[in-house]
Amino acid sequence: MSDNPYELKPTQPIPGRANSASALFCQKSVEETISEFQTDPKQGLTNNHDIVTRRSIHGINELSHEEEENLALKFLSSFYEDPLILLLIGSAVISFWMGNVDDAISITLAITIVVSVGFIQEYRSEKSLQALNKLVPAEANLTRNGSTSSVLASTLVPGDLVYFSQGDKIPADVRLIRAAHLSIDESNLTGENRPVKKSTSAITNEKNDFISITNRECIAFMGTLVRDGHGSGIVVATGPKTEFGAVFDMMSEIEKPKTPLQNAMDKLGKELSIFSFIIIGLICLIGVVQGRSWLDMFQISVSLAVAAIPEGLPIIVTVTLALGVLRMAKKKAIVRRLPSVETLGSVNVICSDKTGTLTQNHMTVTKIWSFDFQGSFNSPFLLVDKLDDNNLHNQVTTNIHRLLETGNVCNNGKYSAENEVYVGNASDVALLECLPHFGLEDIRGTKEVLYELPFSSNRKYMAICVHTGNIEKSETYAKGATEKVLGICSKYYDENGEVKPLTNETRELIHEKSSSLAHEGLRVLSFARNNVKFVNEGNDNKDPSNLIFCGLIGMKDPPRPNIGRSISLLMKGGVHVIMITGDSPSTALNIAKQIGMPAINSDSVMTGDQLDTINEASLAEAIHNVTVFARTTPEHKVLIVKALQRRGDIVAMTGDGVNDAPALKLADIGIAMGHNGTDVAKEAADMVLTDDDFSTILDAIEEGKGIFYNIQNFITFQLSTSIAALSLIAMATFFGLPNPLNAMQILWINILMDGPPAQSLGVEPVDHEVMNKPPRRRNHKILNDAVIKRVIQSAIIIIIGTLYIFVKEMRDNEVTARDTTMTFTCFVFFDMFSALSCRNYSKSIFELGMQNQMFNLAVLGSLIGQLCAIYVPFFQTIFQTEALYLSDLVHLLLLTSSVLIVDEIRKFYIRRKNAFTNAYGISV
Ligand SMILES: Nc1ncnc2c1ncn2[C@@H]1O[C@H](COP(=O)(O)OP(=O)(O)OP(=O)(O)O)[C@@H](O)[C@H]1O
Ligand SMILES: [Ca+2]
Structure with missing residues (x-):
């Protein structure tokens, strides 16, 4: 069973209803x-x-x-579902009961704001997840x-x-x-x-x-x-x-499983909660021992708990992932499974099928060969694309006619009257489209199908048995890969249109012609027919036999535009591209060269037959050099993906056909073509490209890598704020100082930390340089040493700075509204500068500019909010603040910018170090 959270499967087999x-x-x-x-x-x-x-x-x-849930009910339920909020409500009630009406009102207001912010975020995350489900509509x-x-x-x-x-x-x-x-x-x-x-x-x-x-x-x-x-x-x-x-x-009803990252965040959140609870418990205990008001201590502890516990963390991760996914959808990459977003940044090998992914899957008949062309003509082939229709009419000899007729009858292309084009398998369509140029018509309407052996990637050919009313006069037609079709032929039409037995020499000649077409990058199909009835009653594996070989048709399927550029960009990002195709080695090699795949020579090609003969160990060995696998079956595709994974690679596999589905499912990320791909491939895939464009994968990988860094950045921001707030109060308590921040102020800080500023870090536009970084390793932790160091660095600066202001303001040994206002504002300013520096790990903010609009708005809004808290009388009573002088604000801004400046210095050193290592070719 797959791990797709959106894929619905019954928990047990169902018998079905009797009256349906x-x-x-x-x-x-x-x-x-x-x-x-x-x-x-x-x-x-x-x-x-x-x-x-x-x-x-x-x-x-x-x-x-x-049906939609009742929003009001849901909103109300978030009040009583969180025990911390319940405690806060309790403290408001106690305050009210003890006559502190001001306190009670402000706490209630703060709770409402905290809960609303949380609710809105959760609602958004749900809405965006729902939107994902609707991205791939079913067709018929x-x-x-x-x-x-x-x-x-x-x-x-x-x-x-x-x-x-x-x-x-x-x-x-x-x-x-x-x-x-x-x-x-x-x-x-x-x-x-x-x-x-x-x-x-x-x-x-x-x-x-x-x-x-x-x-x-x-x-x-x-x-x-x-x-x-x-x-x-x-x-x-x-x-x-x-x-x-x-x-x-x-x-x-089956619950959607969480992504590894979400799980990690839940775990991190729990650990932090336990840690904070212990510290808060200690603070509370010491405070009460010191004889502080127990109601004050209770309120402070609870608000500290609300603030220090990053309950917003998992939600922001989900929203960031979901928004990333919606952003990718705009770039035409639809992620069907949320966890894939994380895996995308780790992909280091892409296995791609050829037809329809690297090439356009739009085939045109360009060259034809039958025995007519032996000796008597100037050109060894009929050059369909070089001749106009008049000339082509003249070329229709008996043999060419037989050949084209086989391509016509042995065909499942359908005419779409609405769009006035043929639709279906690209080779089939090409064969139908070329008929009018020869002055021929689609004759399938005149024939009744008796039996069909359909095309499949394993069979690599198809056969059909038809009649025109008299079953006894049935005819069999076949087309497919040359080696397969020759396998069921025993005769051929010679240059005079006569039936002759196939000899080793003639077989040799056909193979030679076939591979000369393939060398030009053409897809080659062989055609054969006879006047014998062919049906397969109760035995699916019986092939037709004794067919008469008619000839070959070469079709051009040009590479997609820009594919070369995408491949070179992927290689620059440490991603290796491998082609796995059902087509012939020569065709595959030619296309691989055309699109600039690296190190292409005859050693870099391996065929399905060769794959069958080597063991696992030598396959793992061989994979180092092979870039093209040709004439593969669906089973081979699976084998190759497995071998790569065993080597420790994170494999993305692209495909469009039923033949690709098993490998798509197995790959770490299966990528299906949305436009021309089959439903089977889409169902098996983790990601669907709606424009069928290989280069979209590049955008998706870039986005996947970017999201990971964005998540690291806002975690840095949240953790440093939370640690700073916690330590500040803990230290003040230990040293017997009054509380530097009151409950309301702490709750406001919590909104900044869990709310819009943090969220806006998650939507920081992707830094295109991520593509120059190597893929992230699978077990690479999100909370790595570099992140922890950065958190500690910022937290220490914030703590020292805020304590300095607090102690300085409190020299009169009495805590006035001015003192806490200064401390409070100092902390908030620190936080804003810290957010600014968290936008990127190594790039200076001067380089980044101001292009993250959501960030600008969030910070601007927070600053306006802060000014309201200081200057608007109503808020002054809530936050217990008073107006500050302009000089105070300037002083605070200068002081708090230190957190940004120190981080800029750190970034500078990191960049220098990277430049050094890159110059010496050592990857970081
Ligand atoms: N409609 C068809 N009828 C008969 N033979 C076909 C048809 N389509 C393809 N073939 C033959 O079968 C071979 C394998 O086709 P298959 O669909 O497995 O892979 P593919 O489309 O060539 O490549 P890829 O795996 O890169 O998408 C082709 O090279 C061709 O010779
Ligand atoms: Ca294909």
Whole structure:
């Protein structure tokens, strides 16, 4: 079971309901289903008015999340859920009871503010998490009025005709009317991992037994994944009425696990709480022994507890992660699992498939070869891209015609009338798109499909058996990787169009031509056919045989723009890029060279066959030098990722196909292509790139690294404030001094520390230099020595500075409002300067500038708040302050800037040291 917090899985297998649509229609024939839903097996629903009516009856095809909680209730509950807040309320009540009405009012006000800030933050974090769930909407291939297009799955109504193929997610509960080799992974629903074979035949159930979900073979269930083959069917249930909808509520209750970082923060928070409680207990004890007012001591202790315990820490971490994720979403990288954000910064190897990730997955037929071209022509190939349509018409010999016809018939591309383009597998689309240039038409409408062996990455070819009314006169067509197609051929069409047996020499010649096309970076497909019936009854592994080889087609699939630049930037950041493809070694190598992958020679390529023969140890060894793996199967991809992980690498794997899914799941971060990728790949992935652009990974890694540093920065800020406040009061108590800060002031400091200024450090824009730093190691702690040193440095300066002001102001041996106002303001100013210096670990603030708007606003707001606390009469009574002179403020500003200045000096030394080590090539 995966660790995806958003992926919903039942806790136990479900039997399904007896009276649901799927239970009913699995017992009805295709015809019965069609007539009952008044739909058409070819055209789909045709009446728009009827569709609207159906939607108003059945609702939209969506599973709704739990209804909104009552916000007011939730807000109230945060008052009594935190024991510290309860204690504070208690102290307010006691104050009131003892006649200190002022105190009681101010404490109540402070509590309200503290709770509100916390509540707003928590609410935001929840909202942003919810937003994440909606980022990848489900789609469906829908046929209405005879035209097929890709639509949002939510628009489906019962009776709709839908089509799905390998890699798709089933959009609703569907009664199958066509199933070609269809097998579906129902583990989302049943927990059973083995894919289930599907057929269209109804279940006969004379005794009226209960048919469990796993036995409903002619139903495809919403949310399950097509592993192999393709099919179509009629929607029988949508939204909550589907089997998936029935268990959805049950599944939503499962709690989302926390990320490692969140767990670490929770742990840190607990440790700090215990530590603070001990100190606060001591302070309280000593104070009472010294004969101070116990109510005062109680209030101070409780507010200190509220302040010193960074209860905001886990929340800020969550908000920072979630905001980071939303920022990434704007850059077209959708993170499906929150923990992945942390892992992103540690990635040091990216395994990428070629087609669709490094290349555009837009193929165009550029070169054709058949035996026609042996000897008699100037050019060894038919150069499709160099000739205009008139010339191409003239080139259609019997052999070329046979070849193109095979590509046409053995094809699952679909015409989308809406967009006026072919859609489907890119190779299939290319073969259909080239037909008009030769003056040929798509002839699939004239043929009836008897049997199909669909394409899969393991099989690496596909075959189809068709007839034109007379089953006995069936024909078989096949296309695929050259070595696979030659494996099922025994004859070929020679230069005169005659059938001849394949000899070793002719096979050799075909291979030679094939690899010469591949060397140019073209994807090569071989084509073959014969007039023999081919069906695979009850035996899936039987291949067709004795086919007649027709020829080769080379297709161009250009690299994506900017891919070279992304790869070099990744390498600069210590990230190694490896290509793992199902395509041929020559094609892969050519593309690798084109996109500037490093150290490319024939040693850096390894094929799937070679992988099969070497053992684990030599694989780990070989991986050092290999940058391209070719002719791999899905199993090979898994093997390679495992070998890398065993070496200690943190592996990101990108892919778009069903063939990539297992490796995507295994990799530390699986990255799927959102636009052209299959649902299976997206489901297995941790991150989805909506623009299918490899360079987006670069942004995501950068963002992942940046978030980690931002979290370190605000932890530095929070911890130094909290330690300073705690130590200050502890020291004053130990030395028998009056309290430098009163309860209200401490609560205000808590708001600064847990609230907007700290949060704004979490959204500091990413420093592009993080990409020059090596990936973070997996076990690299967030609270490392450097952070601790920095916390202690700032805390000490704040304590000394504040104590100095306090002692100086108190020389008259009497604590006046002025004394505490000075101390209080001093602490707050220190805090603001400390926040400023915490924006970056090593960069000077002069270099950073003021581009973090949220930070500017937060600090400005805090300073205005502070001035209000000093100068506005109402707040003066609450905070027990009095107006200060301008000269006092200037004095304090000068003094408190010391925390920034000292840190600037530290940063300067760090930068110098880094420059030194970098210049000598030693990484830091
Ligand atoms: N629609 C198809 N019909 C028949 N053969 C195909 C088809 N698509 C691809 N092939 C053949 O199967 C091979 C493997 O394809 P596969 O989908 O496993 O990987 P890929 O798309 O080439 O690469 P990558 O793994 O980089 O995405 C291709 O090189 C091609 O020879
Ligand atoms: Ca691919």
